[in-house]
Amino acid sequence: MPGLTAVDEDDVSSARRDGAHAAEGAGRHLGGAAVVPEATVARLPQYLRALTALAEAGSRTVSSEALAEAAGVGSAKLRKDLSHLGSYGTRGVGYDVAELQRHIADRLGQAGSWRVVIVGVGNLGHALAGYSGFASRGFTVVGLFDDDPAVVGQVVVGLRVRPLDELAEVVGGPGSAIAVLAVPAQHAQAVCDRLVAAGTRSVLNFAPTVLRVPDGVDVRKVDLASELQILAFHAQRRAAPAAAAPAPGAAAPARGATGASAGPLLPHALRRVEEVV
Amino acid sequence: MPGLTAVDEDDVSSARRDGAHAAEGAGRHLGGAAVVPEATVARLPQYLRALTALAEAGSRTVSSEALAEAAGVGSAKLRKDLSHLGSYGTRGVGYDVAELQRHIADRLGQAGSWRVVIVGVGNLGHALAGYSGFASRGFTVVGLFDDDPAVVGQVVVGLRVRPLDELAEVVGGPGSAIAVLAVPAQHAQAVCDRLVAAGTRSVLNFAPTVLRVPDGVDVRKVDLASELQILAFHAQRRAAPAAAAPAPGAAAPARGATGASAGPLLPHALRRVEEVV
DNA sequence: ACGACTTTGTGCGCGCGTTCACAAACGCCT
DNA sequence: AGGCGTTTGTGAACGCGCGCACAAAGTCGT
Numbered sequence: 001m002p003g004l005t006a007v008d009e010d011d012v013s014s015a016r017r018d019g020a021h022a023a024e025g026a027g028r029h030l031g032g033a034a035v036v037p038e039a040t041v042a043r044l045p046q047y048l049r050a051l052t053a054l055a056e057a058g059s060r061t062v063s064s065e066a067l068a069e070a071a072g073v074g075s076a077k078l079r080k081d082l083s084h085l086g087s088y089g090t091r092g093v094g095y096d097v098a099e100l101q102r103h104i105a106d107r108l109g110q111a112g113s114w115r116v117v118i119v120g121v122g123n124l125g126h127a128l129a130g131y132s133g134f135a136s137r138g139f140t141v142v143g144l145f146d147d148d149p150a151v152v153g154q155v156v157v158g159l160r161v162r163p164l165d166e167l168a169e170v171v172g173g174p175g176s177a178i179a180v181l182a183v184p185a186q187h188a189q190a191v192c193d194r195l196v197a198a199g200t201r202s203v204l205n206f207a208p209t210v211l212r213v214p215d216g217v218d219v220r221k222v223d224l225a226s227e228l229q230i231l232a233f234h235a236q237r238r239a240a241p242a243a244a245a246p247a248p249g250a251a252a253p254a255r256g257a258t259g260a261s262a263g264p265l266l267p268h269a270l271r272r273v274e275e276v277v
Numbered sequence: 278m279p280g281l282t283a284v285d286e287d288d289v290s291s292a293r294r295d296g297a298h299a300a301e302g303a304g305r306h307l308g309g310a311a312v313v314p315e316a317t318v319a320r321l322p323q324y325l326r327a328l329t330a331l332a333e334a335g336s337r338t339v340s341s342e343a344l345a346e347a348a349g350v351g352s353a354k355l356r357k358d359l360s361h362l363g364s365y366g367t368r369g370v371g372y373d374v375a376e377l378q379r380h381i382a383d384r385l386g387q388a389g390s391w392r393v394v395i396v397g398v399g400n401l402g403h404a405l406a407g408y409s410g411f412a413s414r415g416f417t418v419v420g421l422f423d424d425d426p427a428v429v430g431q432v433v434v435g436l437r438v439r440p441l442d443e444l445a446e447v448v449g450g451p452g453s454a455i456a457v458l459a460v461p462a463q464h465a466q467a468v469c470d471r472l473v474a475a476g477t478r479s480v481l482n483f484a485p486t487v488l489r490v491p492d493g494v495d496v497r498k499v500d501l502a503s504e505l506q507i508l509a510f511h512a513q514r515r516a517a518p519a520a521a522a523p524a525p526g527a528a529a530p531a532r533g534a535t536g537a538s539a540g541p542l543l544p545h546a547l548r549r550v551e552e553v554v
Numbered sequence: 555a556c557g558a559c560t561t562t563g564t565g566c567g568c569g570c571g572t573t574c575a576c577a578a579a580c581g582c583c584t
Numbered sequence: 585a586g587g588c589g590t591t592t593g594t595g596a597a598c599g600c601g602c603g604c605a606c607a608a609a610g611t612c613g614t
Contacts, residue, residue: 039571041510045503049485063591072487076573083593091592092580108506109513116505127404128501133485137502139509178508201515202508208326208410210349218511220504224405225414226322227497228393229385231455231479232416233318234495236386238478316601340561353564353603360563368562369610 036107040081044104045137046071047078051101063094110138117143117170119191120183121151121161124206128180129157142177143170164194172199181205313384317358321381322414323348324355328378340371387415394420394447396468397460398428398438401483405457407434419454420447441471449476458482 050070054062064082068075082088082095088103089095105111116139118125128134129144144161146152154161171177179200183191188207195203196217203219205211208226211219327347331339341359345352359365359372365380366372382388393416395402405411406421421438423429431438448454456477460468465484472480473494480496482488485503488496 036510037571041507042503044510045500045506046487048506050487064593065591070487074573076575077571079591079593080572087593089592090580091578092582092590094591107510107513109509110506114505114509114512123407124404127401130400131501133502134505137506139502139505176512178505178512180505202512204504204508210323210347216515218508220508222499222501222504223322224408224499225410225416226319227481227499228391228411228416228455228457229322229325229387229414230318231481231495231497232386232391233313233321233384235391235453235455235479236384238493314601341563342561351603353605354601356561356563357602364563366562367610368608369560369612371561 034084036084040084043071043073043077043081044108046073047081048101048104048108048110051097051104055097055101059097061090061094062097062100064089067095105138112175113138113140115140115142115170115175115177116180117141117145117167117177118180118182119145119164119167119195120181120206121146121154121156122148122182125180125182126156128182128206129159139178143167146183164191167194168198171195176201178202178204181207181211183207185209311361313361317361320348320350320354320358321385323350324358325378325381325385325387328374328381332374332378336374338367338371338373339377341366344372382415390415390417392417392419392447392452392454393457394418394422394444394454395457395459396422396441396444396472397458398423398431398433399425399459402457402459403433405459405483406436416455420444423460441468444471445475448472453478455479455481458484458488460484462486 047067050067051062054067054070062070064075064079068078071078079089082100085103085107088100116134118129118141121129121144125144125146129141134141141157141159144156144159145164145167146161147164151161152163171179176199179195179202181188181192181195181203185207188205188209189211192203192205192211192213196213201217203211203213203217205219205221206224208223211221213219324344327344328339331344331347339347341352341356345355348355356366359377362380362384365377393411395406395418398406398421402421402423406418411418418434418436421433421436422441422444423438424441428438429440448456453476456472456479458465458469458472458480462484465482465486466488469480469482469488469490473490478494480488480490480494482496482498483501485500488498490496
């Protein structure tokens, strides 16, 4: 496995990888498809992406070997994953690209475009609002929210930034939207509470904090700094095979003869500390 | 476990959850601390954050129970994790906050500030460059790179955006920097190859693509759209307990009587498709 | 100084996920 | 039509990580 990429690790996890999903009901097997392991669910998006690429390339069918190669996993793992969704392959031939693509997309709820609200519009939230990858995967940003008077009312990607009081108008109702949390860590829990109170059942949290939510609410965490720290751990491990705690690898000297960037690094004054996430 | 947050997922990945770390040498146990499980490594940043918060709150010592509560994990898991780093606790008392904080920080290489380069400065890359969470965790952005003539030369957070040709000047050398990949998916592999050629050993990839790297290079992936898709999977599962594939929950109608945002949703024209990541 | 209480560190069992290996199923060629 | 090669689907073994429960170890009170 060395030398290859993988899902979060997360692992994910890692991460995965360490999902906290409610593990709902037991394991009925009605219809044919039943409980899908969390680890498998985490890989479905990758399979779907690989299938989309194959479809655009003109492939009609794929073998598990080829699809696994494209998705960066082992073929056995892929077959077992797909077997949890049902038997959509033909022995001796492989999988029908379009059919499998449709089935996975259905499972991921990509059929009906999901509504997404972004809470916290500053730096990261702003970037996420303009992220084209969301729209191309069936997600529609229908609301931007923030309580900072400096950004409320501002139009970002065609949407007016609204105060958090108006959350219920968009989030509430039957088809509750998925919420993306991109607020400072200190306010993350409070804002999350308001989201849940407004009816949100799915939250993607970018704030480096542990969120407490009632049962039935699904939270996934994306921690940018942690990812870097995990990389740093392995990098340090590579650099220091023997000694206890020497120089990690980039102490103070040798910052490269760049020239232009030799000036002030990271002028913090531009943004208040911990402003966004 | 329902109703609680978790890593990554890690996930979890990761996630993972599902790290692709080279698993290097076997498991020597020199000095006292040996091989640290990947799942444990993924949690160290969370522990460190909790410890920092406790230190600022004035706590001198913490019990595993209290620290676990703050980090959102079980106390037994936390104790076992810490035991992999060595015995830094006192029975009957708990852990010395400052001491444990220092030890974990050392393990994560936070002692010497790590150099980070961001490749791909548009939308997301721009936001990451200004992300204050990096600096506060010991990471210093020392270079911004892009090959788009429209952004090269531009000054973003005090750093001039430079062409990819100058990568080796910053990345190369002994203390190789960590690279953050925020380029369009089509170019991710090519840019990654150039990074590796320049000496990069650690890459944080935001592009939704499988990266092939030689052994010894560590890659972690952050896939924003996938996270949303995983949430969508569970949300759909909640909404459709019986039927095969009905309406996921937000088909076409009822988009909420927002008013201001009823206009054009996500004006793609603002940015070319798949522009950033 | 000694006993009782508190908390760490860990040995053990369990369940999930991954991998191997193979039988069943399908197309194709003769 | 029938055999042959190919590929899926899955049973079983393996390994990792998690949680329980307890002994070791230290502190505090008397």
